[in-house]
Amino acid sequence: MNWKRATIAAACVVPLIILFGYGLTRDPKDIPSPLPGHEASPFALAVFAPGQPPLNRAPGDTVRLAELKGQVVVLNFWASWCLSCRDEHQILSETAKTYAGKPVHFVGVLYNDEPANGTQWIEQMGGQSYPSVNDPGARTAINYGLYGVPETYFLDVNGRIAYKATGPVNERLIRHVVDSLMAAGAK
Amino acid sequence: MLAHDSILVSMAVVLFGIVAVPVAMRTGRRGLLPYAFAAVYTNFFLVSVAAFAMVYALVTHDFSVSYVAQVGGRSTPLLFTVISLWGALEGSILFWAWVLSMYAAAVVWINSRRPGNLVPYAAATLLFVSFFFAILLVGPADPFGVVSPVPPDGPGPNPLLQNHILMAIHPPLLYLGYVGMSVPFAFAVGAMLSGEVETDDWMRITRRWTLSAWALLSAAIIAGMWWSYEVLGWGGYWAWDPVENASFLPWLTATAFLHSAMVQERRGMLRLWNLNLVVGTFLLTILGTFLTRSGIVSSVHAFTTGTIGYYFLAFIAIVMLASLALVAGNSERLRSTGRFDSAASRETVFLLNNLFLTAFMFTVLTGTLFPLVAEAIKGVKVSVGEPFFNRMSLPIVVTLLFLMGVGPALPWKAASKAELKAKLVPPAAGAGLMLVIALVAGARNVYALLAFAFAGYAAFANLREYWIGMRARRTAHGEGWGTALVRLVGGNRHRYGGYTAHLGVILVALGIAASSTFRTEYEATIKPGETISLSGHTLRLKSMWGREEPQRSVVGATLEVMDGSVVKGTMEPRMNFYPMSQAPVPTPAVRSRLLGDLYVNLQAFRPDGSNATIRVIYEPLVPWIWFGGGVVVFGALIAIFPTGRRTDA
């Protein structure tokens, strides 16, 4: 046995194996967003789906982020062709209703889809309580560093991105984030 | 059920074989060996039963089988149903195990009468690897799970995998090449365990097995490039995706081995290095499989997985540590016996060739793993992609092209100054010619110019070897050119097979250099009746159309290739919509001519057919890549078949 060679070989191999072991605990698709903590990009997008009273906005109205200062904003990017958007649709819609009258604003942003498809989808899914806007050219999506849909961004009362959720959201998460942002804003 | 049980039984049989070989050796009961060999055949039979049972289940749409429920679909065409055997994780492991069991049977079949302990140990090594794959098949990658209640239909295979006929060709070639590298490894382990590592006999056997696997792997890589080109719609053929890198890494070390093995054969040197290359090549195949099957690196083609990564990790750890211990234990016995006569010799070029091939492998491996390293150590997610790999590999590729011209020109042992001049200077004409062409064509990038020049140099040098040989035969035997060529190649198949493979590589290199330097593209949204033009090619959008097929809906654009007002032909790029896939799968249209392809992809369209966004790419010399790949394989085939002459002695 050539111990020198064996040691050198082991010195190369063992870290490699440890590295792979570490790699197995990671998800290469999970890429952290650099945005939380930073100011959210402004946008002005036209409403295509009005939502239901009392959260509704008239179709064609422009939703501007600047107007929503002082409120917690929940931006949900979705599309009619997106399968996992179906999983969260009802939860988002119902949860948004419970925040009616509070300084919280839910906005759906249609991503790479035709507004007509979006409207039809909302109908099929049994309506959506809050309004959805269209994002032509995905400019806003890119501004928010979007990878795919669904993704949900939570903005604090100062217009900073506080949290980004990738994939379908659940009610507990929404409540937890929105409530803590409201509490922080009330101080 | 039958198939599942057959894998379980095979495990017992394999285990028996693994134990029987060392027992027979230690106790001197060589009578046990035929039983060990029988275990190899039995394993092949049992895994075949499982593989064919799976194909049968797929073809008969037996959705009670978990794998069929996962990839099967009643509307999928028969061919794609059969080849979905390797379309997802579990099936691909089954296919792998089957190919491996076939190789093991072939090794024993061909070599069982050979005396000594080499073959039994090699067989046991292959059985050991088989055992690992059997564990996967009954554990984390069990394709024979029972689904209840039985679903009426399945989703069909991944749309990307059922969109092109090359999917029936590329993966089997890849597995045959990839798994084929287990055989040289098995012989290396066998040689070390049996103490035959000092003889060069195992090397001769190993070299032929490596050459066959190498030819298959080369063909697989080229077929994979072709598949990307024909299916992915971006006009490229290589993106340095981890899956592509995984197939390329062992190819590089195997190529290095095929060259350095000649130094061992001729000069009795580099024994330890060659052993390392054989073992390393196998480790890289396992590593590549681990990377792409465990989901550890992000890749387009990576299969989604559960716990299989941990099994692979354990296997890699065992194989790496065991084989390195074996190599270290044998290294004292592998001292070189030979020496070099001169630094100016073919031997030196082979050393440099090995250095740069190894450095290439190391660069690609480092780049592929670096995101993982950066995350582990710095906690940052970074990407290492095409620009990095191009930047780093270009100097290496250019050097290798140059060496490919110098090596064949230099003689073994030593070259005199006059000889050097006579051999190395004339090919410069080829370099000059290609350089001028590249400059006139508008290439200004240094690497592109060097690539063209060195490709010209190497082409000249390799062709010249044929010419010199043929000329000598003509004067010596008065043969015609044709006869001289056939007899020349037949007389030294290894050598001229090698030169032929070189010419193939040069064609591939020219295709890649030209298409990446001179590729032009243009994208526009046009209405029916309007035209789009690029580099003298004009295409008119004739119509948009749609049709329903059982497994998908297809939207296509019919474009007329115009020459003035004359229609020269039509091209029909399509978009295929599969119910189970969010994004459409493109089918670009390719019009191939000797000097390049016109490549058209349908990027987007208005649902009412009023306009279409068309991307037109002119791809110079891309067909040379596919043709060059064929030449490489042809060269390997020339070298594989034993010299036709009976022993004259």
Add this chain to the structure above:
Amino acid sequence: MTRLLAAIAFAVIGVVQQPQADSILEARTAEVAAQLRCPVCQGLSIQDSPSELSQQMRAVVKDQLREGKSPDEVKAYFISKYGEWILLEPKAKGFNVLVYALPIVLVLGGLGVIAVAVRKWTRAPDSPA
């Protein structure tokens, strides 16, 4: 042979003279886009990827270049949104230098080893090397 070569040269010249009004902007866009990773396809650049998001990101690159931003500023914009992950080639700074340096070190070291070995093997005919 020469005719074939002339034809190659001709074919390629034809390509270079491709007329296009905004070809400079196109070329600059392509250069930047080739360095940015497509978020939905993972392996490809947004220049190569035919996906919708990549096309839209290319449009953003083009707009920003047209507005007078430098390629580095455009890349900085995407890094601020997506993180360093969006660069297909890591910046050769800090820890990342390793991935660039290691192959070079290997080649240089290998050249040294070969030089020493060849010298030893050619010089001492008696002692087994």
